[in-house]
Amino acid sequence: MKEEENQELRSGSACARFAEDISAYLEGEDRPQLLSHAAACGFCQCMLADIQLIRSASAELMPEDPPLKVWANVRLALVEEGIIRSRHGFWRLPSLPSLLRPMPMAAAAVVVAVIILFKAPGVVVHPRVETPNVIHAAVFEQSYMRPQDLQSLKQTIQQLEGAYSANSTLLEPSLKTTYEKSLASLDDEIHECQAIMQEEPQDELTREYLSRAYIQKAQLLQSALDYNLR
Amino acid sequence: MAQEQSAASKAASETQLIARAQHGEEEAFAALFEIHKRRVYSLCLRMAGDVAEAEDLTQEAFLQLFRKIATFRGESAFSTWLHRLVVNVVLMHLRKKGLQKVSLDEVDNSQDEPVKREYGDDDRRLMGSIDRVVLQAAIEELPPGYKAIFILHDVEGYEHNEIAQIMNCSVGNSKSQLHKARLKLRETLRRDAGRLAKTTGLPS
Structure with missing residues (x-):
């Protein structure tokens, strides 16, 4: 029985379900079958680990400041177009x-x-x-x-x-x-x-x-x- | 609780700034620029992959924003409105450059490709951590539609319902495009890691 379950977990249809469920799982939805399948299937386990790694690395990408001249140019254009009414x-x-x-x-x-x-x-x-x-x-x-x-x-x-x-x-x-x-x-x-x-x-x-x-x-x-x- | 209060007071002060900008007050324009410049510039930089282009796009996006600010009625969050505008400015720019055919009204489904399953390399996973520069280069390789959704969700932290508003697509579409973007990114990173391993003789 246990062997049958393992075969089912490693089957192509389980991989297809995994592919369908992985986004929802990463969004925080409960998908216990997904984890069971990942534990039995090297391909899907690797995919899950990689995507989690990509997500965490992407979230850590630091935002950057534009150079000062960007605002200077925006401001100048706004003044020229009469959108800014400068009081100072x-x-x-x-x-x-x-x-x-x-x-x-x-x-x-x-x-x-x-x-x-x-x-x-x-x-x-x-x-x-x-x-x-x-x-x-x-x-x-x-x-x-x-x-x-x-x-x-x-x-x-x-x-x-x-x-x-x-x-x-x-x-x-x-x-x-x-x-x-x-x-x-x-x-x-x-x-x-x-x-x-x-x-x-x-x-x-x-x-x-x-x-x-x-x-x-x-x-x-x-x-x-x-x-x-x- | 304190975080909610802080978010509420932030939103209130932004509403005041918008109202003042609608009356042409320079300080309000400058303050709105200060609040949003990093996210806008970073989005432009990651989408365009070029500093000079990112500067021009940031400038163009803020100019368009401030020209239209009188029409902002608060039906959606200001940042969502701004980001929708930024994404449109960037995608329009990429379209003009002729690099990619990009739909501005909905995510281009022609970019969809089935995920290739590479049998026999199950255990070849991305190791430990991903170098920031390598990751940025891989993001730049993504097709524009995927790239926008990926950056908005996984880098900028927007929710799918917000992305759906920004990109003018359905929530389901946003989710599926994000998944495909991640797979594409993974493929690129694995390819680059493989190349690096061949060059250096180190395991990928």
Whole structure:
């Protein structure tokens, strides 16, 4: 009797039933005959083990993040089509998290704090330092700069950095720390944009971000020199 | 209980985001993109098998989504709606490329083939674990209809009733296509393991 049962379990019709039932079994339905057959039939046992292995390996495949430019391109198209109604300025947009993280907020906070400190009574006022005041208002208005403008702005930043380094010891320590955190954050953004530009020199959006980051940095350095190193 | 509450609050906040996006608020579009970008991009990447194509497809899918978001009335789950759109974008792309003839309205049954039983190699099973890269390459070889259902079910974790909505097919069709996809995948993995064994002299 036992031998007959085993023969039945190993028969072709049992294999056909196994093939019909395997999906339901893998979906969590109760199929005791399927397991009995798998125990007696090497072919079906192997199939069950393989499919279970494929399922578990597939479930462990990690999702991947798209590159930043995907959102940047989507956003740009939505703005051009008038679908997005932006309420904020460029740097407040939450579209490129790593480009935005602490920099714009910190830079804005520093500028505001500097103005408040400067105007507050009892604040130590340092002697004024002459700075290369060559950043024209028109440059700040631009979202895109020609390569020669960008080059000129880089030179200005270098001059401002020189002046800042020479005089930064005059800053209040806490203010200096805040400035330098903001400058470091801006430098990170600049490096990130430069890395993207190296891979994709024609990426207009990144060029725009890079221009903005340079402008922000120049403004920040200028504000440190104008308002604090006196 | 805590998980149910969290899922409910997630759904509520997504509903709010959708409503805000329907009014053109940028933050809402950005937040919806953030929530769904990984699953959408991964689906595109696995379906297309090419990074540049996956980026373009993700971009196209989100653009279509946001252009149509005003018409979303919540009859189905947002993620199901989104994934239906993504699958259509990808299948349309593959159709344009002319690689495979793919039906967008129902799963193409012309891909059906009977499972070949290879007698005499009962004990040659896939060993231990499957390398991620090998598995991804094998998934890429699947015909698009099988591939979409396999990725949605076994990789992304969708249920058959959701896949039926996404793929516009019956639940039964989804189940049978999934089974065939798994068998096809197994065949590919066993073939590759066999080739590797011949090359290296190691057992497969």
